[in-house]
Amino acid sequence: MNNVKRFLVIIITIPLSYVLQMLVLPRIPHLVAVPNLLLASVISLGFLYGRTVGLVSGVISGLLLDLVGGGTPGFYTLIFSLLGYADGYLSEKMESEIVLVLIALLLVNMIAFHLYVFVFAFLIGKHFSFLPYLKTVFLPEFILTVLGFLLIYGILLFFSKRWDLKVNKGDVKIV
């Protein structure tokens, strides 16, 4: 039963973040960047329920981005599934429940994600320059993603406790 509930959580969270990230948030006027909510959801799910859920949610969100966005098939699937698995694995090994540590891990994840995008773009011959990319794309996106991540993580933690879903983490401390 627990597995079904977890699967339900994935099936609800991922499409919802996709719709928010790709279709709703870009329409808000004066928003400098769109937070990477899918990445935030994959990380949250991985942290909360371990590597299996992390992998499954990574694959689902990656496929969603690949198949609908018209980009390169397999491109996002690869990085999202790797990150989801890695986060799940970390959460199984790590005892920390501190928010700052979570944010630091989010930062590491986002750096990995953007490095991947960067290197891949380099491989197929599109040359970005590093500093402008950091300033105009990465920083605004990171700040907004932190907010989105905390929101998603909080909501998931709240509902997991209500529905008696076993999670790897207990109460969250601020520092």
Next chain:
Amino acid sequence: MIVLDSIKEFFKKVIRHLNVKVALVVVVVLSLVALFLQYFHREDSISFVSVAGAVVIPFQEGVNEIGKFLFDRESERKSISEANAKIDELTKENQALKREIDELGEIRRENAEYRKLLKARERLSEYEVRSASVIGNDGVNIFRRFTVNLGSVDGIEKDMNVINADGGLVGLVSYVGLNYSIVTSIIESGVSISAMTKNGNANCILTGTPTSSEQSLLKLENALVGVDFTNDSTLVTSNISDKYLPNILVGYVTEVTPNADGLTQSGYVKTAVDFTSLKEVLIVCGKKEAAGE
């Protein structure tokens, strides 16, 4: 019943023996294979996206409508400070326009050439132009590649030109699905356009640069050093371009510097289209071969 039970038993076995690590390896290998396929056959490997597109696109359009309903209203209410900024901007534009009027006398002399251009314009208006909504881009905040809601069912073909409502060049249809198609913008790096000044005096090459795509700038190259871009800054697509129809507005030259070789000059061109917010585009239903000189 026995069959059902054995199937159930089989799945239980599979699930029991399913290792996360194995699953990870399978996923990674599959995506790597997909990536390599894409890398070596850029044109045809994208075709299996069609199936997913047919299912997801209608859903996406629905959500798009909801998004429009929620936020487009909100964006109509603009703050006073923004309105003031707009006034400033318009005053500046007004001054620029006055200057332009002064130049008009000179331009009148070139009337004959403009008449030729007009003929070309009319040729473009012979084509059917279809309006399409943008329903998704490739995940970045800038519209380098995006999906529109018309596909092969609606008569869209590959390499059709895409313009915006003001007639500025947006890009080319690069892939056509059943009920959607993907447009590659002119700011996508590596895309280059053969352009000329509005009166056809000079040809040059415009190339998309990834670094400056947020300001919608294109790189200008291969222009002869004698060409005066300050008085004649409007660039349109050239007659000799292989995919773009002639005389579509591309952008305005913002700066030029002579090259070290002393023969050519290069610089930057601001596109006529704002690539940070595309909602509706027009697809010109006619291709370069059909234009016929």
